[in-house]
Amino acid sequence: MTNVIEAAANVPSTGPLADALGMRSKLMDLTQASYKAALLPSDPGGLALETRAVFACRMAKVCQQEGLTRHYAELLSSYGSEADPLSLATTDSHPPASEPRLAAMVSYVDLVTRSPKDASESDIERLRKADINESDIVRLAGLVAFVNYQLRVAAVLSVMGEAQ
Amino acid sequence: MSRVIHKFTTRVPTWRPHVTPIDYEQATPAQREALKETPSNTKISDYVLVLAHDPESLRIRTSLFNGIMYDKGGLAREERELGAVAASVVNRCIYCAAVHAQRYNNIVGDDRVMGDIFLRGKEADLDPRTRAILKFGMRLSECPPNVTQEDIGSLKEVGLNDQEILDLTLSTTLFGWANRLMHTLGEPVSGK
Numbered sequence: 129m130t131n132v133i134e135a136a137a138n139v140p141s142t143g144p145l146a147d148a149l150g151m152r153s154k155l156m157d158l159t160q161a162s163y164k165a166a167l168l169p170s171d172p173g174g175l176a177l178e179t180r181a182v183f184a185c186r187m188a189k190v191c192q193q194e195g196l197t198r199h200y201a202e203l204l205s206s207y208g209s210e211a212d213p214l215s216l217a218t219t220d221s222h223p224p225a226s227e228p229r230l231a232a233m234v235s236y237v238d239l240v241t242r243s244p245k246d247a248s249e250s251d252i253e254r255l256r257k258a259d260i261n262e263s264d265i266v267r268l269a270g271l272v273a274f275v276n277y278q279l280r281v282a283a284v285l286s287v288m289g290e291a292q
Numbered sequence: 293m294s295r296v297i298h299k300f301t302t303r304v305p306t307w308r309p310h311v312t313p314i315d316y317e318q319a320t321p322a323q324r325e326a327l328k329e330t331p332s333n334t335k336i337s338d339y340v341l342v343l344a345h346d347p348e349s350l351r352i353r354t355s356l357f358n359g360i361m362y363d364k365g366g367l368a369r370e371e372r373e374l375g376a377v378a379a380s381v382v383n384r385c386i387y388c389a390a391v392h393a394q395r396y397n398n399i400v401g402d403d404r405v406m407g408d409i410f411l412r413g414k415e416a417d418l419d420p421r422t423r424a425i426l427k428f429g430m431r432l433s434e435c436p437p438n439v440t441q442e443d444i445g446s447l448k449e450v451g452l453n454d455q456e457i458l459d460l461t462l463s464t465t466l467f468g469w470a471n472r473l474m475h476t477l478g479e480p481v482s483g484k
Contacts, residue, residue: 244383244384276465291441
């Protein structure tokens, strides 16, 4: 098992689904490369690797994707016991007002995961007002967008794999 | 004077960014490298110049997007476009919906299906296969995503095999990704 999605979805190694994935192996490799760019970039900018893992874990829980929730919880714990001091990987916890930067980011993560249709310019404004620079806004948006893609691919693969 | 567009349309709007696109003349080597992946025969769009703030992700994007939408075999191209539209309708990404509805219309040579989807969403009057694909794509795009054995079964009933279901999943979820960038980092406007 070479890539995160197939491992998390527990895809059988033979059968029609494995064959279908084999035909799209280039795309699954590019998906894995996108995972690395979003979660383990060589230049994380102002969005630390630990914070990326926290947000990914939170999104996986919101989307109720068990395999990736486990994967991201493991990734997060690999950064040590202090990697998520505010327990933001738990979906009902929110940063205190004394952490405006994190609070703005968590609001964006939650809104754009749960209801992207309701996002507007004011949500980007809020990030900017919390002193998040434009590159970090794009990095955050890219992380949220990628993880939502990955969660849905995993959801379908795990249901299809179960039946085989 | 430009005006923000809130209704679905097949007339492709202009995309107005909320984040400043990078200035190509000031781009870092990593940004220039990532921008090389975009087709050289067209002007680099503001959208791509916004994404260039994160060159590591941008570098992979074009190959993955093109592969999912155009690689040979498996699901027919127009049905991949339908998956893209299903996600864009749920996420109300007017820009993505317009681009991919227009591509669908060009492939099938008819604009009735998209017209009805824009008007009535899931209630559109469609043939059984088109309806099943739209419904699957829309349910998958919700949060949390809805996908059960019955959902897979409803695609198999109208003749999709595992390869086609995988391809539909990739094109639908790819637009869950694209919509979350397009619809949050900017907005569609008419005119210039």
